[in-house]
Amino acid sequence: MSKKLYEIISKVMSVPVTEINDQSGPKDIEAWDSFNGLVLIDELEQNFDIKFTLDEATNVTTVEDIKRHMKNHGITLDD
Numbered sequence: 001m002s003k004k005l006y007e008i009i010s011k012v013m014s015v016p017v018t019e020i021n022d023q024s025g026p027k028d029i030e031a032w033d034s035f036n037g038l039v040l041i042d043e044l045e046q047n048f049d050i051k052f053t054l055d056e057a058t059n060v061t062t063v064e065d066i067k068r069h070m071k072n073h074g075i076t077l078d079d
Contacts, residue, residue, distance in 0.1 A: 002067070002077045008047055009063065012040045025062040048075050 009024070010017040013031045026032040032040075041057045044050070044066070050073040060066055067077050 004047070005044075005063070005066065005070075005077060008043050009040060012036055012043055020063065022064040022067065023062050025060070025065075027061075044070070048073075050075060 006017050006020045009015075009020050013029050013036060015029055015031065019029075026037070037060065038057075041052055045052060048070065050070065052069060052073075056069040056072075060069070070077060
């Protein structure tokens with residue numbers, strides 16, 4: 001599932017999947033602005049059938065944060 005997560009991030013942010021890791025975030029990916037952050041949240045909610053809280057959606061600084069929030073919703077991401 002981590003692969004699927006990385007592929008979604010890659011698509012939304014228009015960066016190669018090889019440039020994404022658990023420490024990637026808005027500071028590393030130029031296209032990761034507030035708008036694309038919201039698009040990413042929407043894509044994740046649709047693809048994984050979950051609903052993030054406002055706090056979760058605004059409390060993301062790295063891919064690792066996304067994984068933690070997804071785990072809280074019962075989504076297991078294998079690495």
